[in-house]
Amino acid sequence: MHPCSDFSGEGPSVLDLPVPTALKQQWLELATRRQFLGRSGKALAWAGLAKLMSGNAMASSGDPGVLLPHFAPKAKRAIYLFMAGAPSQFETWDYKPELIKRFDQDLPESVRGGQVLTGMTASQTRFPIAPSVFNFQQHGEAGHWCSELFPHTAKVSDEFAVMKSLHTDAINHEPAILLANSGNMVPGKASIGSWISYGLGSMNEDLPTFVVLTSKLPLFTNIQALSSRLWSSGFLSPEHAGVALRSGGDPVIHLSNPKGVSRELRRAMIDGVNDMNRQLHDRIGDPETNARIAQYEMAFRMQASVPELTDLSDEPESIWEMYGPKAKEPGTYAYNCLMARRMAERGVRFTQIFHRGWDTHGDLPNRMKILCEDIDRPTAALIADLKQRGLLDDTLVVWGGEFGRTVYSQGGLSKENYGRDHHPRCFSMWMAGGGVKPGSVYGETDEFSYNIAKDPMHIRDLNATILHLLGIDHEKLTFKFQGLEQKLTGVEPAKVVKEILA
Template identity: 50%
Template sequence: MHTKFDRSLIHHAERIRQTRRQFFGRSATGVGAAALTSLLGRDAAASGEGLPGFPNHVARAKRVIYLMQTGGPSHLDLFDYKPDLFGRQGQNIPESVRAGVRLSTMTGSYKEYPVLAPLRPFRQNPVSGMWLSDLVSHTRDISDRICLINSMNTEAVNHAPGVTFFLTGHQLPGRPSMGAWMSYGLGSASEDLPAFVVMLSRDRENSCGQLFYDYYWGSGFIPGKYQGVNFRSQGDPVLFLSDPKGLSREMKKGLIDDIAALNREHEETIGDPEIATRIAQYEMAYRMQTSVPELTDLSDEPQHILDLYGPDVQRPGSFARNCLLARRLAERGVQFIQLMHAGWDQHNNIPTQLEVQCRDTDQPSAGLVRDLEQRGLLEDTLVIWGG
C-alpha cells in the first residue's frame, strides 16, 4: 500500500518553522510597538513608517543635533560658576562634601583632595545673566539662546560606562541608543538619507585614546535598520558607497533588485527581521550615491558661513566641519544627528589640554546655533551639548 504525501504541506511546515532566536527576533518589535501604542492611545492606528500615533502631542522639535563630548568636560572650569573656589584654592575638600562620593581607582588612594580654582576667569553675558568661562567665550555670546542644566547626575565613574549610560540609559551595552529609539518611533523624513547619522572627531592633538564603540549609536534589541549610520571623514563617507570600476549605475540597480528579491524570499522562509534591515540598507545605499556627494560638497557655502564655524571647517574629520555638515543634514530631513568628539579626558594635563578641546569645539558649536537661527531652523531643532 502506498500513501501519497502532499509536498506543499512539507514546504509550508519548513516555511513556518522557527528557532527560538528567530521567534523572539520576529516578535519583539511588534510587541514593543503594540505596548508603546497602547500607552500613547488606543486611537493610534495609522500605518506607515514609524510607530502609529507617536508622538501623541504636537512636538515643537522636528530634529535633534546632539553634540556629544565624550569623556568629561570640566563643568567647574567652563559652565558651573563657583566664585568661592578662587578664594579656597589649595584647601582640602572637607569630608562632609566627599562623603559617599564614589571614586575611581585613579583617585581613590589620594590622601588629600585640594580645591582647584577655575583655569580662566568667568564673565557674565549681559542678556542671559549666565556666567561662563573665557574658554567658551563663543558659547557665552549665545547664552541667551540656550538653557544650561546643572542638575545632571550619573553613577558611572569611568568614561565608557558613562557615555553608554548617557546615550542608552544603561551602563552596560546592549540597549538601543537615543537616536535609534527616535528613528524607531518616528521613522524617516528623508527618502535619500538615513534618519540617524553619526559623525566622529578627535581633538587636534589626538591626546586621548578613548574609543568610539558602535553600540554608542547601536539599535540594541530593536531591528538593526534603526541604528545610526556612521559618516566617515576619509574616503567614501559610507563604506562601499562608490561603485566598482566597470559597474554602471543601471547594472548596480539591477543587482540590488535581484538581491532584494532573494532576501525577501529568504525572509518569508525564516522570519529574521535583520534580513529586512539588509534590504533597506542596500536600497538606501543606492539612493545615497547621489545624495551624499551633494551633501558633503561644501563649495556652495559662502565664506561668511564658513567663518562662523572657525578655521578648522575645511579640515575633513574636524568637529567644525562636522557641525557644518550637521546643519546640511538637518536641512535635508535627517532627524537625529549625533556628533561625537573625543578627548575630554584631562587629569594632570588639564591646564593645557582643556584649552585645546575648547578651541576645537567652542566656536563651531556656537556657529552652528547661529547658522540654524538665521535659517529659521533653530525654532524646531533641539541642539544638545554635553558629555
C-alpha cells in the first residue's frame, strides 16, 4: 500500500523519505523506464486486441497478451472431484475377474519388471495376488463394468468416459498429488485451476473464478494432508489462486465485517486503500498492485454473493433426496457436491472438491465400503442434477486420484482382508459432460492391472485434454518465469486424448 499520509496523494510519498539523493534518483529513473516500457507494450497490445477481439474471453488479470479461448470450447466450466490417497482401480473401474483363480499366488517377476518399490513393501519376500472381494456388473447402454460399491454412480455411468491407462511419474503421495494438480512434483508451480483462471478469466465478477472445497472424512487414519499449494497460483498473479470455502463460521475468513463496521464504512475504507494503491501503481507500475485492488473489490462483492451461494433454503425436497441426508451438513462431500452444482449455475469457472482417506495399505475392504458409501450417492446426484438443469453439456466433471494401487497385497492376505501399496504404472479415472464422449473407454491394462497394455495416458495428457475441452491449447497457455515459458503440462511431451472427445 502506498505510504501517503492521506487519500489525496498530496501527502509525503516514499520519494520524500530520508534516503540518499543518488539512490532516490536511480529508483525514480528505474520506475519511470519500467512504466514507459510497460505502458508502450500495453498500448500496442490493446491496439491489436481492438482489431482481433470478437467476443473472446480475456484473462481476468487484464493482460491483453492472453487472448482465449484458442478455439471454440466444449465446456465453459469444470468440476474436479479429487480423491486424495489414490483409489484402488481393482475396486472401482478396472475389473479383473481372472485374478480370482490366482488368489495368493506370487506376482510373476516378469510382470513386476524390477520396478522400484516403496519402503512399505520393499522388504516383502512375497508379493501375493489379492483379487477384489467386490462384485462387478455391467450397467447402462455403454456396459461399463461398475463395482457394487457404486450402486448410484452406476446409474449415471453412461455419461462417463472411463480412462484405464493413466500413469504418472511419482510413487509417493505428495509429489504425485502435486504433479496431478500443478503439472510438477516441485511445490511453487501454478495449479490447474489457477491456469484456467489466468487463461479464461471470470464468468461472474461477484464470485471467485476458482473455488476449493475440502470434505469432512468418515475415517481418521492414514489421511493425506492437503495444503494450499495444491490450489496455489504459484508464479501467476495471486488473484488466480483458489479460494477455499470453510465448513464452519464464515465460508471465507474475515468475510463478515467486524462489530461496529457497516457495509458503507467498509466501502469507504476499500475506496481509500484502493486510491493509495493506484497512486503506487502510477509511480512504480507494478502489476501486483492492480491485482491487490482487484482482490479487495472481489472480497467486498463476496460479502453479498457468498451468503446467497451458501443459503440452501431454496433447494426443494427432491434435491435433498438426490444428494442424501449428509448434504445438509456443511463440509461433507455431499454438501460440497451440491455446492459445486450451485457454483456451476452461478458461473464459477473451476471448482475442486478434495476427498481424502483413500490410502488403503490395510483393511482395504472395510475402508473402501465406508469411502465409497460417502461419495457414491452425491457423485451420482451431481451428474444427474447438472444434466436435468441443462448444465452437463458445458460442464466438465473429472473424478480420480494421484495414482493406483498394486495387485499384490501389502502385509498379510486373506479373502476378507488385504491392503494395496502405491502403484504409479496404471490407474483409472473418469470424465463426464463438457465435450466428453459418453460411454467410451480409453486404454487397457494387462491381466494384473500392473502394466499398460494399450493406449497409455500420462497425467500430463489428462491435463492437456481438460484444457482442450475448455478451449485452451496447452502448448500456447504459457507464462514466462525463471527464464522458461512455464506450462501446466511442463516441458515433457503431452497430448490431447481425442478418442474420448465427443
